[in-house]
Amino acid sequence: MTNFPTEPLNFNRLTKATMCERSRDFLGLLKTRRTVRDFSEEPVPMEVIWNAIRAAATAPNGANLQPWHFVVVTDTERKTAIKEAAEAEERAFYNSRAPQDWLDVLAPLGTDEHKPFLTEAPVIIGVFAERSRVDEHGTKQKVYYPTESVGLATGMLISSLHLSGLATLTHTPSPMGFMNEIMERPSNERAFVLLVVGYPKEGANVPTIAKREFEEICTHLG
Numbered sequence: 046m047t048n049f050p051t052e053p054l055n056f057n058r059l060t061k062a063t064m065c066e067r068s069r070d071f072l073g074l075l076k077t078r079r080t081v082r083d084f085s086e087e088p089v090p091m092e093v094i095w096n097a098i099r100a101a102a103t104a105p106n107g108a109n110l111q112p113w114h115f116v117v118v119t120d121t122e123r124k125t126a127i128k129e130a131a132e133a134e135e136r137a138f139y140n141s142r143a144p145q146d147w148l149d150v151l152a153p154l155g156t157d158e159h160k161p162f163l164t165e166a167p168v169i170i171g172v173f174a175e176r177s178r179v180d181e182h183g184t185k186q187k188v189y190y191p192t193e194s195v196g197l198a199t200g201m202l203i204s205s206l207h208l209s210g211l212a213t214l215t216h217t218p219s220p221m222g223f224m225n226e227i228m229e230r231p232s233n234e235r236a237f238v239l240l241v242v243g244y245p246k247e248g249a250n251v252p253t254i255a256k257r258e259f260e261e262i263c264t265h266l267g
């Protein structure tokens with residue numbers, strides 16, 4: 046049998062009342078999150094960004110390989126390069142690549158090929174998933190569940206930023222190959238999402254949309 050090091054679990058047992066109260070509070074907080082597309086240029090406290098990325102890196106992940114990398118961009122010149130590359134992809138998407146049924150489901154969100162938030166927002170985070178890695182002997186290693194792992198981490202990143210008082214946009218220009226070059230990441234990593242972060246612009250509006258009913262999204266089989 047393989048022997049591996051263990052340590053005592055540090056588990057904080059709560060009363061039932063506290064459990065229910067905390068879960069209600071957390072739900073209430075998450076319900077106030079909206080995806081924002083109009084950002085103020087006001088800078089944000091960078092400590093909030095670093096803490097959110099540290100929070101993301103606590104996510105459960107395949108075989109503890111932690112297959113993620115977060116690239117933070119605040120510099121106007123690089124943000125401009127990202128905006129130009131993303132808008133070139135988006136122009137092709139909206140004008141020819143997107144099938145009509147995709148355009149139909151996007152219509153209520155009011156999105157188009159113009160992405161001014163990519164230079165207006167103070168922080169852009171490129172989230173990358175490592176699909177394979179080279180070990181210390183130079184052997185290529187497979188990474189297990191990179192997409193799932195990075196998805197879980199991104200959810201925690203967004204939740205931390207929201208809890209800390211910042212707005213986000215999960216932006217997915219497609220394809221995102223340009224991000225490797227502009228954000229200086231190797232080809233074994235795949236861009237997962239471009240997270241736009243900042244304060245909402247004064248008077249920002251969001252689309253009127255509804256969440257699905259709880260009964261529709263959850264089944265209790267007993």
Ligand code: IYR
Nearest residue numbers: 135151156157216217218219
């Ligand atoms: N990438 C495009 C289109 C788009 C796709 C989905 I799925 C969205 O939820 C929103 C937009 C864009 O960013 O405009």
